[in-house]
Amino acid sequence: MTYCCGIMVHDGLVMIADTRTNAGLDNISTFRKLDVFEGAGDRMMMIASAGNLSITQNVITFLTEGLEHPETQKVERLIDMPSLFAAAHLIGRAVRKVRDIDSPAFTQDQISFDVTFLFGGQIKGQPMQLFMIYAAGNFIEATMDTPYLQIGEHKYGKPVLDRAVTHSTDLYDALKLGLISMDSTMRSNLGVGMPIDIAVLRRDEAALEVNTRIDNADPYFHDLRDRWSTALRQAHMAIPRPPYGR
Numbered sequence: 001m002t003y004c005c006g007i008m009v010h011d012g013l014v015m016i017a018d019t020r021t022n023a024g025l026d027n028i029s030t031f032r033k034l035d036v037f038e039g040a041g042d043r044m045m046m047i048a049s050a051g052n053l054s055i056t057q058n059v060i061t062f063l064t065e066g067l068e069h070p071e072t073q074k075v076e077r078l079i080d081m082p083s084l085f086a087a088a089h090l091i092g093r094a095v096r097k098v099r100d101i102d103s104p105a106f107t108q109d110q111i112s113f114d115v116t117f118l119f120g121g122q123i124k125g126q127p128m129q130l131f132m133i134y135a136a137g138n139f140i141e142a143t144m145d146t147p148y149l150q151i152g153e154h155k156y157g158k159p160v161l162d163r164a165v166t167h168s169t170d171l172y173d174a175l176k177l178g179l180i181s182m183d184s185t186m187r188s189n190l191g192v193g194m195p196i197d198i199a200v201l202r203r204d205e206a207a208l209e210v211n212t213r214i215d216n217a218d219p220y221f222h223d224l225r226d227r228w229s230t231a232l233r234q235a236h237m238a239i240p241r242p243p244y245g246r
Contacts, residue, residue, distance in 0.1 A: 001191030092137030157181030
């Protein structure tokens, strides 16, 4: 299991991903699930992945090395695509390519083809965009009304984002809320865990403003966890008792 979220607000884009993978309680590993693609000083793209690790790694490899277009036979790489919309289509094609290769073996071993991606970024002179790509290769796009997307174990962190995130949210408030969402998920599901990879891209900038990993020793994240827990307890105590019963 995993948890990743992307939040696109007026000032930019935040991407957050945990790194825990597990195949049972006694087989837990750490793998990076947030990949960054930077090209020619005029584009920045980020992909967060959830699902079967072999599928996600194969898809990322196709996107990096290139995938042949079925009509033009031209080899296309993610970083060379003319728009983020075209890049999202390429990711969908890569997912379907891996499914065509692996599905017979997956079916034989009764393994589900489980994969989803968050893809976002900006190409100079074009709008910033954020997409979610499904296992079928189709995708949806974040909007001003729905400025965030999640993949993996999303239900525990969703209420935080639902209540607090809007398109006008400050960029670093969006990062803070994303981290609270991640903490809420980790507290409720052991399949999601540290370290956490984060990336922040300010709108119309060609370089990441933040690209770092938060580990168990990070003082800000510990403070955030403690303050959020305290704030929830104080809010609960401040609400009047229900007027029902005796």
